[in-house]
Amino acid sequence: MTASSIIPLFVAIPLAGAFITPLIGKKVKWAPDVIGNSLTFVLAVLSIFSVMMVSSSGTIVYSVGGWMPPVGIAMVLDGLTSFMLVTVNLLAFIIAVFSVNYMEKFTSKAKFYCLFLLMLAGMNGVLISGDMFNLFVFLEIASVASYALVAFGTERYELEAAFKYAIMGTVGSLFVLLGIVFLYSYTSTLNMADMAQVLMQKGGGNIVLMVSALFIMGFGLKAALVPFHAWLPDAHPSAPAPISAMLSGVLIKSLGVYALCRIFFNVIGMTADISSILMFLGALSMVVGVFLAIGQWDFKRLLAYHSISQIGYVVLGIGLGTPLGIFGGLFHLFNHSVFKSLLFLDSGAVEYSAGTRDLKKMGGLAEKMPVTGTTSLIASMSIAGVPPFNGFWSKLIIIIALVQAGRHGYAFWAVVASVLTLASFAKVMKYAFFDKLKEQLKQIKEVPIFMKLSMSALALICLFGGLLLVGAVKIDFLDKATDVLLEGTKYAAIVFKGIG
Amino acid sequence: MSREHDKGMSLIVKTITRLTVGLILLYGVYIVMHGHLSPGGGFAGGVIIALSFINIMLAYGKEDAFKKLSRAAASMWESIGAIMFLGIALLGFTGGYFFLNFLNKGEPFKLFSAGIIPLCNIAISFKVGAGVFAIFVALILLKIDVEKKE
Numbered sequence: 109m110t111a112s113s114i115i116p117l118f119v120a121i122p123l124a125g126a127f128i129t130p131l132i133g134k135k136v137k138w139a140p141d142v143i144g145n146s147l148t149f150v151l152a153v154l155s156i157f158s159v160m161m162v163s164s165s166g167t168i169v170y171s172v173g174g175w176m177p178p179v180g181i182a183m184v185l186d187g188l189t190s191f192m193l194v195t196v197n198l199l200a201f202i203i204a205v206f207s208v209n210y211m212e213k214f215t216s217k218a219k220f221y222c223l224f225l226l227m228l229a230g231m232n233g234v235l236i237s238g239d240m241f242n243l244f245v246f247l248e249i250a251s252v253a254s255y256a257l258v259a260f261g262t263e264r265y266e267l268e269a270a271f272k273y274a275i276m277g278t279v280g281s282l283f284v285l286l287g288i289v290f291l292y293s294y295t296s297t298l299n300m301a302d303m304a305q306v307l308m309q310k311g312g313g314n315i316v317l318m319v320s321a322l323f324i325m326g327f328g329l330k331a332a333l334v335p336f337h338a339w340l341p342d343a344h345p346s347a348p349a350p351i352s353a354m355l356s357g358v359l360i361k362s363l364g365v366y367a368l369c370r371i372f373f374n375v376i377g378m379t380a381d382i383s384s385i386l387m388f389l390g391a392l393s394m395v396v397g398v399f400l401a402i403g404q405w406d407f408k409r410l411l412a413y414h415s416i417s418q419i420g421y422v423v424l425g426i427g428l429g430t431p432l433g434i435f436g437g438l439f440h441l442f443n444h445s446v447f448k449s450l451l452f453l454d455s456g457a458v459e460y461s462a463g464t465r466d467l468k469k470m471g472g473l474a475e476k477m478p479v480t481g482t483t484s485l486i487a488s489m490s491i492a493g494v495p496p497f498n499g500f501w502s503k504l505i506i507i508i509a510l511v512q513a514g515r516h517g518y519a520f521w522a523v524v525a526s527v528l529t530l531a532s533f534a535k536v537m538k539y540a541f542f543d544k545l546k547e548q549l550k551q552i553k554e555v556p557i558f559m560k561l562s563m564s565a566l567a568l569i570c571l572f573g574g575l576l577l578v579g580a581v582k583i584d585f586l587d588k589a590t591d592v593l594l595e596g597t598k599y600a601a602i603v604f605k606g607i608g
Numbered sequence: 609m610s611r612e613h614d615k616g617m618s619l620i621v622k623t624i625t626r627l628t629v630g631l632i633l634l635y636g637v638y639i640v641m642h643g644h645l646s647p648g649g650g651f652a653g654g655v656i657i658a659l660s661f662i663n664i665m666l667a668y669g670k671e672d673a674f675k676k677l678s679r680a681a682a683s684m685w686e687s688i689g690a691i692m693f694l695g696i697a698l699l700g701f702t703g704g705y706f707f708l709n710f711l712n713k714g715e716p717f718k719l720f721s722a723g724i725i726p727l728c729n730i731a732i733s734f735k736v737g738a739g740v741f742a743i744f745v746a747l748i749l750l751k752i753d754v755e756k757k758e
Contacts, residue, residue, distance in 0.1 A: 116706035120698060127690040130683060173700065173707035 111161060114154055115170040115183045118193060118232040119246075121147055121154075126225035133218025141208050144221035148201040148228070155193040162190045163584040167606040169238065177238065177607060178302035184238035184603055187588025191438065192235045192366050194585070195445050196358045200228050203357075206453050206562040207350040209555065210460060214348065220260065227253035227354065231362040238603065240288050240298045240375075247284065247330070247363055251277050254359055257351045258343045269346035276339040280329030287322035290315055301603035304375045308597055312376070320382060323371055324389075331364020333423060334393040337416050341400075344415065345408035345465070349456020352408060356415040357449035361441055365422055374592070374599035378429055386427030391518050394420030398528040402535070407455045407465045410536065411448065414491065417525060418444045424522065425506040426593070430513050435590045436505030442586075443498040443573055447490040450566040454484040457555045457563065458540065467536065472545030476552050479560045481541045483567040488537055490570045492530035498573025615669035625667035633660040636737070643729035644722040650732025657733060658740035670748060679745055682738045689734030696724050696731060 125147040133140040161168065162185060170183040204224070211217050230250025237243045255277065259270030292298055294315050295306040307316065329336040340360070344352050372378055372386075397417030404410035422444065425437025457480045458473060459465055474481030490497035493504075503526055510519035554560070576582060595602065616622060636656030643649030665673035700708030714721030 113701065113706070116697075120694060120706070124691065124694050127687040127694070131687045131691075134680075171705065173709065174703070174705040 112168050112170050112185070114158065114161075115168065115185050115236055116172065117154060118151065118158075118197075118236055119229050121151055122225040122229035122232065126222050126229060129222045129225065130218050133221070140217040140221040144224060145201070145204045145208065147225065148197065148204040151197040151228070151232070152194075152201040155190065155197040158185055158190040158193055159584055159588075161185065162187055162588055167602050169603055169606040171607065177603075178297055178299035181242055182238035182299055182301070182603070182607075183236045184300075184606075185236060186592050186602070187590075188366070188370070188438075188592035189235050191442070191585060191589035192362055193232065195442050196228070196231050196235065196362055199357050199445055199449050200224075200354065202562045202565050203350045203353050203449060203453070205565075206353075206456070206559050208558040210350055210456055210559060211348065213460070214260065220257075220348075223253045223257050223260075224351070224354070226250075227257065227359070231358065234362055234367060238300050240291065240300055240303060243300075243367065244281070244285055244288055247367065248281055250359065250363055251281060251330070254351075254355060258347045258355075260348050260351065261346070266346040269342035273339045273343035276329060276336075280326045280336070283322045283326030283329070287319045287326060290319050290322070294319075300370075300375050301600040304377070304597045304600040305604075307376065308600070316376060320372070320376060323368065323376075324382075324385065327364050327368040327371070328389065329364075331360050331368060331419055331423070332393075332416050333364075333389045333419065334396045334416065335389075337393065337397070340416060341409055341412045344412040344452075345406060349408075349452055349459065352411075352456070353449035353452035356412065356452055357445040360415065360419060361422070361445060365419065365426070365441060368423075369426055369593055373596055375597070377597045383427055383429045387424055387515075387518060390420045390422070390424030390427050391521050392420070393417065394424060394525045395521055398525045398532065402528055402532045405467050407458065407467055407470075407536065407540065408452065409465075410467075410532065411451050411455060414451075414529065414532070415444075415448055417529065418448065418491065420525070421503065421506055421522065424518060425509065428509055428513055428515070430509055431590060431594055432505060432512060433509035434593050435586060436502055436509050438589050438593075439576070439586055440499075440502035440506060442576075443490065443502045443570075446566055446569045446573065447487045447497075447499055450483060450487040450563060450570060451491065453559070453563050453566065454480055454487065457559055460555055460559070461552045462549055467539040469546070470540040471543035471549065472541070473549070473552075474541040475545055476549070477554045479554060479563060483563040484541060485537060486567045486570050488533035490573075492533050493526045494530070496574055497570050498576075499570075501574045501577060615671065617667050621667050625663055629660050629663050632663065633657060636660060636733070640729050640733040641719070641726065644725045645717060645719070650729035651736050653729070654733035654736025655740055657737035658744070661737075661741050662744050665744070665748070670745075677738075677741060679742070682742045682745065685734050685738035686742060689731050689736075689738065692731035692734065693728060696727055700724075 125143050129140050129143050167186040171177060172181040172183060211220050214220065227250050230246045230253060233246030234243055237246055255270055255274040258273050259267050291303060295303045297303050297306060332340040344355050347355060372382055393416050397413050397420060401410050401413030401417060404413060422437045422441045425433045425440060461477060462470060462473065464470065490499035493500045507519050507522050510522060576586060636653045639648040639656060640650055640653030661673060661677050664676060697707045700706055700710055703710040709723040711723035713723050
């Protein structure tokens with residue numbers, strides 16, 4: 109047993125939890141809560157430990173079953189993976205704490221935690237996989253679990269949204285599978301590092317262009333980039349609030365953005381064409397998302413459209429391809445997962461207490477629900493890019509990177525989208541929290557303790573997120589992740605060196 | 609018609625099912641056990657095992673099928689199968705690697721060979737067998753619920 113043995117645990121622990129929960133959860137009422145929260149806590153600690161491992165010993169490759177890559181299945185832990193693992197597992201833990209109280213109103217907690225942990229296992233699997241087909245398998249595990257979670261309320265519109273999501277998600281997965289099949293037939297290998305090496309030797313042909321198009325469609329659909337975004341505004345609001353937070357916060361990033369970056373930067377190799385396509389799609393999502401969001405009156409639907417818009421920022425920054433652009437994109441990815449999860453949890457808290465998602469029926473809730481009101485204000489300021497909250501720093505970095513690269517048009521649209529985001533959240537704050545208290549809302553109470561705890565924790569991260577830009581944290585956490593994308597197809601050589 | 613014909617299909621179907629269902633189950637077990645030697649394995653065998661229970665349900669109605677394998681039992685076996693599979697994978701850590709084939713490999717093409725692979729096949733067959741049966745049950749029950757409401 110060496111320290112690298114923790115790598116498979118990121119999949120094994122949530123998978124074990126997912127199948128133990130339904131076994132004992134039906135008889136022991138408190139078991140699902142305890143299992144779900146303790147396991148996600150362990151995973152969050154392990155993920156922080158993984159950052160330290162990467163900073164001390166560089167890229168680590170784990171050979172599953174003792175079979176050496178490229179023959180065996182590889183799990184790769186590098187800067188980008190550990191960065192994403194922290195994002196996913198930390199958020200999962202905080203959201204699991206929120207679920208303790210929130211999921212009381214649904215009947216089956218055991219089923220909820222089973223699917224939740226299954227989805228977490230799938231996401232962690234996508235992140236640590238160094239093998240193309242394994243990436244697809246874990247992508248499907250996470251997707252299928254999320255289809256079921258969207259339908260968790262089993263009301264009419266939830267089932268409709270889940271059905272739509274399942275159909276579109278399956279089409280996306282099919283494109284990904286087809287892309288992997290073509291790449292496999294061209295390179296005769298499934299190991300990502302080996303594939304990158306073969307592609308470098310053989311050179312790209314038309315088949316690589318075809319595969320790139322398939323991957324942009326497939327992963328773009330998972331990431332909800334604009335032409336492929338239609339499922340998101342239905343699916344995310346229909347799920348229970350913790351799951352909306354999970355879907356918007358981390359699922360679209362680990363399945364969509366992460367996989368897109370990993371494959372285009374490290375396996376196929378970034379070209380100017382792909383870069384401009386990604387930037388165009390990013391800018392399009394950024395602007396279209398925010399224009400669609402501003403007219404919404406359903407709290408969660410508005411947030412869902414903002415997810416499309418914010419993912420646009422991330423993809424725009426990463427697609428730019430300069431060190432500062434990638435840095436800003438990744439930093440915005442982390443920040444967005446924090447404040448968007450917080451906003452969805454707030455919307456869940458409002459729904460829990462006031463029983464509505466319609467902004468017109470709310471009003472003056474900050475008076476009755478101080479914690480929810482304050483955390484919503486912090487999250488709204490963060491997403492709108494008001495200093496000193498974390499969203500400001502990452503948007504600033506992306507815009508500076510765009511200006512430095514001479515892309516003034518994109519920089520202009522990034523600023524416009526940010527201003528519109530501010531306008532849209534000013535509307536939310538006014539109608540939901542600061543207006544006059546409505547008569548029928550006089551009786552409502554603040555939410556229970558665990559929900560308050562998790563919302564406050566996320567609000568603190570929003571407030572102090574800017575500190576990630578200073579000192580050793582930046583070097584270990586963000587710079588290492590940026591380096592992975594910058595090294596491009598040198599990834600192959602680094603992974604082969606790391607086999608041990 | 610007598611009472612025993614109230615549920616399920618006709619006498620011919622019931623008789624044929626009674627004669628063949630054991631053979632189908634046995635064939636499923638055979639496919640699972642020889643997964644490491646011949647085509648097939650845990651998934652294919654598991655599906656065949658599930659088909660034997662589904663056959664009972666089609667021919668005799670759901671009460672008789674639930675007597676053989678209830679919904680709770682199907683759910684339990686599904687979880688147990690998954691935990692067994694994961695447990696085998698974690699036991700690989702005794703030799704240093706996740707999923708390490710830590711057992712004696714034996715002689716090739718003998719029934720008791722290939723280390724953990726037959727055990728994995730058995731675990732998968734539990735998972736798949738119970739899972740396919742549970743999916744079928746879910747479809748049946750959902751249909752009945754809708755009919756009741758109308």
